[in-house]
């Protein structure tokens with residue numbers, strides 16, 4: 483391999499990566515992908531080739547303590563495997579671009595400085611994203627890097643949709659609805675013309691149901707509203723986050739239960755949602771497989787909250803033409819898709835149970851007024867495409 487481009491998605495405890503290679507014909511294709519999980523606790527590395535075959539899987543020594551040192555381990559593996567290749571660019575997922583970064587951006591010292599100022603708006607994601615950029619600068623000096631933002635796709639929404647109705651003076655510090663999972667929604671919007679042409683120019687709700695979960699209202703492929711707001715805590719019930727919450731609860735936790743802001747943060751980001759309700763697991767597979775009443779209550783609430791959000795976004799769109807499911811739960815759980823579609827029958831969703839059970843792309847009956855779809859997302863490919871375009875590389879393929 484002569485040239486490759488890297489895509490990195492750095493989180494608090496994992497570093498996901500993809501390697502894209504340039505073929506002789508000049509097209510880019512997925513060469514390998516994988517992750518380092520358990521950073522800071524019991525780090526282990528795994529990688530698969532573009533066809534999904536396992537290339538490597540092993541524990542790492544405790545050196546992979548943070549996003550920075552984890553990248554050192556990844557760089558060593560890349561050198562071992564693709565020693566002769568030239569890395570022409572690195573694309574990063576960066577969760578927050580604020581109001582300024584409305585599209586992917588080549589990272590400079592000044593850009594990095596401005597992105598650091600957004601850390602308070604995404605304290606559990608942004609620092610890790612930026613640490614990976616720092617690590618690449620050290621290990622691969624001179625290689626251009628591109629930051630791709632989860633918020634960008636939502637910019638362009640109306641002033642009303644972005645508003646958080648607190649005193650204007652307070653909002654001036656950057657308090658507004660930003661929206662997240664934008665790379666996933668952008669990818670789905672980009673493939674709708676091929677996969678579901680009859681709805682691509684219409685009113686579509688996309689349900690990104692993973693450990694983090696959200697919904698986006700698309701009109702003609704553009705985001706008009708979204709369930710996540712100022713932070714990644716709003717909207718749907720998630721694995722460990724509660725979703726929309728009466729703000730009075732936060733006041734009560736602080737004023738009456740005497741919890742510190744840090745303790746409340748931990749509760750909101752790590753102990754609530756499916757895990758908080760069930761007291762068993764944040765993993766939907768565990769809950770669906772359990773007969774414990776609280777596990778079933780967690781699943782019921784997840785479906786209830788998702789259905790409620792569909793109703794709200796349908797109102798924003800003035801009706802819907804299509805409903806798309808994506809991400810871990812949306813792509814893999816026929817049971818959850820079925821329950822949400824059946825609860826949305828009043829909107830005109832008529833589920834084809836067989837197609838849904840077979841995980842087809844189209845999961846509604848041909849005569850369904852609102853069509854329903856299962857479309858796997860690919861945030862890494864979206865980052866690779868942006869990186870390629872911005873660094874003037876050629877088109878990137880899955």
Ligand code: ADP
Nearest residue numbers: 691692693694764765766767809810811814815
């Ligand atoms: P993230 O990228 O936000 O970490 P994913 O999109 O990978 O999350 O989704 C993770 C979620 O998908 C987990 O809650 C997991 O339980 C769920 N999931 C994966 N496969 C299935 C399945 N077959 N049935 C139900 N849930 C599943």
